[in-house]
Amino acid sequence: MDTSFSAEDLAFRDEVREFFATEWNDEVIQGLSHPDTFREAMTAWHQKLYNKGWAAPNWPEEHGGPGWTSTQKYIFDYERAAAGAQSLMPFGLQMVGPVIFNFGNDEQKQRFLPKILEGTQWWCQGYSEPGAGSDLAALKTKAERDGDHYVINGAKIWTSYAQLADYIFCLVRTSSEGKKQEGISFLLIDMKSEGIKVNPIHTIDGHHTLNETEFNDVRVPVENLIGEENKGWTYAKALLAHERTGIANVSDSQRNLAQVVELASNEMQGGKPLIEDASFQRRVSDIEIELMALEYTELRVLASVATGGAPGPESSLLKIKGTEIQQAVQELRMEVAGYYQGVSVPEGGENLSGHDFGDYARYRYMYGRAATIYGGSNEVQKNIIAKAVLGLG
Amino acid sequence: MDTSFSAEDLAFRDEVREFFATEWNDEVIQGLSHPDTFREAMTAWHQKLYNKGWAAPNWPEEHGGPGWTSTQKYIFDYERAAAGAQSLMPFGLQMVGPVIFNFGNDEQKQRFLPKILEGTQWWCQGYSEPGAGSDLAALKTKAERDGDHYVINGAKIWTSYAQLADYIFCLVRTSSEGKKQEGISFLLIDMKSEGIKVNPIHTIDGHHTLNETEFNDVRVPVENLIGEENKGWTYAKALLAHERTGIANVSDSQRNLAQVVELASNEMQGGKPLIEDASFQRRVSDIEIELMALEYTELRVLASVATGGAPGPESSLLKIKGTEIQQAVQELRMEVAGYYQGVSVPEGGENLSGHDFGDYARYRYMYGRAATIYGGSNEVQKNIIAKAVLGLG
Amino acid sequence: MNFDFSEEQVMLRDSVARYIQDDYDFDTRNKVVASDEGFSRENWQTFAELGWLSIPFAEENGGFGGSPVDLMLIMEQLGRGLIAEPFIPTVLLFGGLVEAAGSEAQKEALLPAVIGGELQGAFAYLERKTRFDLDAIETTATGSGDSYTLSGEKTVVFNGASADKLVVSALSDGGVSLFLVDASAGGVSRTSYRMMDGQVVANITLDGAAGELLGEAGKALPIIEQVVDNVTLAISAEAVGIMGRLNEVTVEYARTREQFGVAIGTFQALQHRMVDNFMAFEQAKSLLYRAICDRLEGKADARRSLHALKTMVDRSGKHIGAESIQLHGGMGVTEEMSVGHYARRLMMINTIFGNGDYHQQKFSELSYGEKAQEAPAAPRAVDAA
């Protein structure tokens, strides 16, 4: 048992730290903060990492990944979060990319992977459907073969950033026979195709991220099918297991909690800084202690992956605890803001309240409600642990 | 809406307060504290209340109840708890008594009620069976008719104070046809009958309260059947609904919490009384605030009963919250005791630890674990609320 | 002892409920909130005509002379309907302070206009550094008698953008004083913005603005606290109304929404969580009743009950709000469903006049601190005052 870092790891840490200290600058932050300049700024930020060879830590080297050890990946993500730097859009790099390099054909790899890697092609995810919720496999969007094309009809929901995406990767129904998990195919669809309509979903945080995406007789060339027809569920599932390790967001929560402590040091209540209040300290430490534990829970999962184990259903724990902690930190930030937690600045609008973090606290709290719902709700994660870890039927 | 007391109520309160102040004395307490003198002392204590006409607040006047209003009952129970006085054994007065006066025949009423009222006849409850747990209706103890007798075979579990009881009231199976709730009868059985064996159950608190009671060809005269054969479940259920209102134990918890505050005022930690610690205060106030609410929740239920409403499934809330609060208070008492929470004096033995409440804290905490299990576990209560109040099926 | 409402009270409650059902459904409400002022002047006139604006005022001031119970019944309904009109700032805060502190002349000049729905008011008390202590202010008033001028900056003034008249707290004469300030007067400038519950609030800069003393100079704090206590009860009742409605909405959703082929309301784990929400609501309601009874009956324990209530409104409000969203799944985070709107209003209420932590500390000080030892043993329900 050994959690110390090697000299190489420490040198790597310094390099990463230095990179974020210089490259994550006000210009980038400014650009990302407004919806009109978001894609442009995010692409520029992506390319800084791309130029360094760091855009896709989890990709194999042959497709442009950096070939890092799990310790290096951990350090990289830790330093990114510690610097407060935004992570790159996950839909291409973390979601469809691995599906393409694991299950796609050579033509697909050449067509898509380089653009995803360099950040010029944006993706969104078409899994959930209106009415289906956590029961993903109940999807109804139909793809019917017509010559060299599939014709798509149906709708996808929760398509984050569909309004900015060039492509959408979709689970579609190509057969209604057998179990509902069978008969699902994995398709890549150009968002400029005729018959696609993106309807924004207004959410409780007031920012525009989510959409409903409609498909009306959308024609998709068959060469955009990943792997075999009716095997899409398998590819999607393989991806979901991967997705779940990063979701603990330990380093982001550490940074956010440290910010809350800092903010509470400047907020006066009853004549002394809020952070000196024993009851407030108890609330902070409740969270920090869970987070210190979660950091090591994640390291344990990573270490088990590094020695050949798969990130099993235990990683559902990372999702549950990670999101619970995120939400607890968000709630605490609200508390610190006092009355100003209510400030609600329209997206891209000017903050007239004169208070510097009230609106942010509100936004993060409301936006954060979704964390325990998406990517398999925490209830579904508990079902998974009960079944797969505890063996309860 | 009015929760003030009338002048009559206040006078009654003073009378009750005065009674407990004088009658609940060291002699009584001493006698109750040792298993060898427990029954004798409890009977003497019972008769003090009996002589005053106060033994059975919930009984109708014709059977010796005092004819109190619900406000008077509330005041009586409040003052009893505030004085720290023990409530009387519930098995006769609160459990079988109401079944007898509601569903028994005149002969049964005359034979049993006076002795229950004066406290000379002790009872225990034979409902649960080994293996049946919360699924009460799955009971298997058989009663077969043989002339003027039933012949009983089977076993009952959790029979509190069976070792001291003169009679046991039992649910027994007289028919195996129809739904499992049908075919159950309600029998009164003399504990001196041949074929009854009481096996103590050793429990985690170290005191002897519970038993398993075996029945081997026990002959019970048919005149000991309550109401009709195979209708016992109806009588038991009617009783259970009644039983649930008192179970909130608000006034006992108030007294216990006040004691904990007192104890924490005398316990020094880090150079100051524990009660002055802000973090400890938060834990106490978490409980006290819930308890203040529960007191009014109970008053609301009582008021609705007084105006003709039945104590509906809402009273499951009283059971759940009441027992959660009890346990929280018990846990806090443990905390205050520090190391001494571990002291474990054998029942009736001498406390050699030199610490005055550590053993009591341990005993109450361990004994209290059962509160969320018996009388319909809190999980079962939640099922009841989900179904009957929220309409979730 | 009873928890019954009088016939008059039931009628009052039902009239608000009927108004919401007939004229204030969720879509209508959202349109009202989206308007420039964040509420409807037309609705306000209706409220005046229905007599609601007169409820808390004494009969001798032209009011209905309603009790805290009447107010509770209205507020619960306003919560259930998520009513956006400025009942709290104009009627309870502005009107309440004028009634509590004002001279006869001031009351005569202002209260009929409030009750008639012609005057919008606000109470400007918060400053950047105030947090929850009402006397932690820096705005000053200089002058004496009829002539005071005020300088300072007030923030998050509820209804501050629409108010015709303000009551402003300021330091003067060795303490906190209250002043009536004309919102359109010289030296008064306003910046308005929205809060998460949709209401429009204002930061108000006073730069030598003329103020008319309301009540005794330097001695306003007890009066402010008394009015704030009333309003704390009222917003707690609003919160209880919201929690009850949230539970209904969520249970209804769980009964109809299907996943994996069955209604999600059949999943036991979700059932038990809805039961927890139900219990949290009932407990909050009980404390509301307790705090109101203690206040009505003048019990010594009234202050502890109020702190306990606001603490629980915070905890249960957050819990029920978050759980309602969670139990709605993805739909819960959309504006299309009502749960997010209710949850945001609960979050807003939590922080008004002190959040749960603040009130719990006050509760603890009274219960276990030095003050507790000075005071007689904390009386319980059974000990009448």
Next chain:
Amino acid sequence: MNFDFSEEQVMLRDSVARYIQDDYDFDTRNKVVASDEGFSRENWQTFAELGWLSIPFAEENGGFGGSPVDLMLIMEQLGRGLIAEPFIPTVLLFGGLVEAAGSEAQKEALLPAVIGGELQGAFAYLERKTRFDLDAIETTATGSGDSYTLSGEKTVVFNGASADKLVVSALSDGGVSLFLVDASAGGVSRTSYRMMDGQVVANITLDGAAGELLGEAGKALPIIEQVVDNVTLAISAEAVGIMGRLNEVTVEYARTREQFGVAIGTFQALQHRMVDNFMAFEQAKSLLYRAICDRLEGKADARRSLHALKTMVDRSGKHIGAESIQLHGGMGVTEEMSVGHYARRLMMINTIFGNGDYHQQKFSELSYGEKAQEAPAAPRAVDAA
């Protein structure tokens, strides 16, 4: 970075596990506890022969030179087996203090006997008013050099009834000192009683008892704290072992126990609660690993990690203990099932060397108090010392 154990460590762990499986089942264990001393001298000899008693001692003192990881592996197993023998008082506390503070002569005189299983020891530190602050004592030692006499009363001395030798903390020479006291010496009297985990403890009255100075007079506190920190890690590992075992036992019970015609483990509400228990255990285990790694690697954060660990051991221990009983239903409150025994040991562990509240406050002081501002920013796992 890895969480693997060496082959030697795996062998050590498995040897303890095998012993429990073969020779220390639940019934055997209960008989051992019911004996007069509350443990078995015969078992103790076996432990010595298996080399377990030598694990924490340095090689130059005749020990195995085990690391905190070795100790953790043993302690987890001792927890799983609910081993009653006095490993903590004799080996870790008494032996640990002698090794940390003793002269060469003292070590030579005592440690071989501890390792060989011939000597039982105890550390008498607690007094009626001590609570959790190790220096809050009133026992005094007077004298100097080779000749001290001790007076005072120590309470809840673990293994105090069976110990041949005691280490006693007392005030002398302007501070806290440690003394070796012969348990059978004049002026030493003992009263023994049981704790809820079945162990026999003693109150020990010292009335002019002769004591031999162990370490430097008046300067023992840092050494006591260091040994106590070691033991805190060890009992936390024991607690983690217990929690893991409790979860296994409970899940197994839920899989087989039928109610309403099905195994109770099929009820989703219960499933989710068992998942919560599983997560609580994994989180406690992670903090155990963290605290041990921080200590092994000499990280600046080691103290915070230890406080965090003991805090979580308290919270999770109580939660898992209570839930395990609850999920067993009525059977959970009987001595027949193991859950109540495990839960009592967890409650005992919670209070030893400071309960959760105490450690959480220490954690907060270091993290957010004045000390936090003096210290450099709290380092994380990624910042090596």
